[in-house]
Amino acid sequence: MSQSKKSFTDYEGFVEKFKTKLTTDDCYTPPAVYDTVLQWLRENVDIEGREIVRPFYPGGDFENFDYPEGCVVVDNPPFSIYSKIVRFYIARGIRFFLFAPALTTFVSDADCSFVITQVHITYENGARVNTNFVTNLIEPRVWLCGELLRRITETQEKKKSLRKIILPDTVQSPARLGAYVEFGTDYKIMRNESTAPRSGIKDYKVFGLCILLGRHVADHLRTERERTERxxxxxxxxxDAESEEVANLTRQ
Ligand SMILES: C[S@@+](CC[C@H](N)C(=O)[O-])C[C@H]1O[C@@H](n2cnc3c(N)ncnc32)[C@H](O)[C@@H]1O
Incomplete structure (x- = not known):
């Protein structure tokens, strides 16, 4: 290796030491988020009188933690050993309600339930992680829980609204038009089939301004996009066997 390359490599290693590590294992839960989760749990599951424990902390050892009789573990575990933790609690008969990584929430060979929120939590180290929950405290296999999502989101950003705004497809901003290009569309919108840029529609302001399109243009873009997407x-x-399994699933 040449001397200059060697120095460069060493320099990268040197700089790396000063970077804040944003691994999910180091995501400390903002107290307000934790309190919101615990409050929601108290309202929805009977854990009255049970001791709440948090065995996950630096240098902790959850396998040898002294779990009080009848306690409930409500905590944010290190996601790198998430499945192992869930299986450990199930095997030991310990009640738990844990934060779970959004993409790998499901755990195989484990009799537990999943509370889906896909909530963006900004942890104390600045990492923004999509989060669900895993528990052995509820009956359904999966609970799609908009209420918990709403509460945690409000805890973090008081002003953020969960309401979604959908504009007519005849209203297009540069960002919205970009979504069509992403699907490979090559198309020219002529002057007489669109308006000049304006601030928005009615009293709604569109970020980056918008133009109005003739109906036929909007239809063409939508059809093209659907076709490419397909x-x-x-x-x-x-x-056949899986279809039969699905056909046999019923609600008692
Ligand atoms: C995602 S952080 C959450 C910390 C804290 N529970 C919270 O909610 O803010 C996970 C913590 O678990 C710790 N940890 C890692 N392995 C562990 C183990 N085997 N037993 C207990 N804690 C562990 C990590 O050091 C880290 O502090």
Whole structure:
């Protein structure tokens, strides 16, 4: 290796030491978020009188932690050993309600339930992580919980609204038009089939200004996008045995 390359490599290593590590294992829970989760749990699950414990902390050892009789673990565990933790609690019969990584929430071979919120939590180290929850305290396999999502989101950003705004497809900003380009569209919108840029529609201001499109232009863009989306998508179907399994699933 040349001397200059060697120095460069060493320099990268040197700089790396000063960077804040943002691993999910180091995501400390903002107290307000934790309190919101615990309050929601108290309102929805009977844990009255049970001791709440948090065995996950630097240098902790959850396998040898002294769990009080009848306690409930409500904590944010290190996600790198998430499945192992869930299986450990189930095997030991310990009640738990844990923060879970959003993409890998489901745990195989574990009799537990999942509370889906996909809530963006900004942890104390600045990492923004999509989060769900895993528990053995509720009956359903999966609880899609908009209420918990709403409460945690409000805890973090008082002003952020969960209401979604959908503009007519005849109203297009540069960002919205960009979504069509992403799907490979090549198309020219002529002057007489669109308006000049304006601030928004009615009293709603569009970030980056917007233009109005003729109906035929909006229809063309939508059709093109749907076609490309279909072409780029693989549709999988169930096997006969899986279809039969699905047909036999009922609500008692
Ligand atoms: C995601 S952080 C959450 C910390 C804290 N529970 C909270 O909610 O803010 C996970 C913590 O678990 C710790 N940890 C890692 N391995 C552990 C283990 N085997 N037993 C207990 N704690 C562990 C990490 O050091 C880290 O402090």
């Amino acid at each position: 072409e780029r998508t693989d549709f999988f179907s169930l096997s």
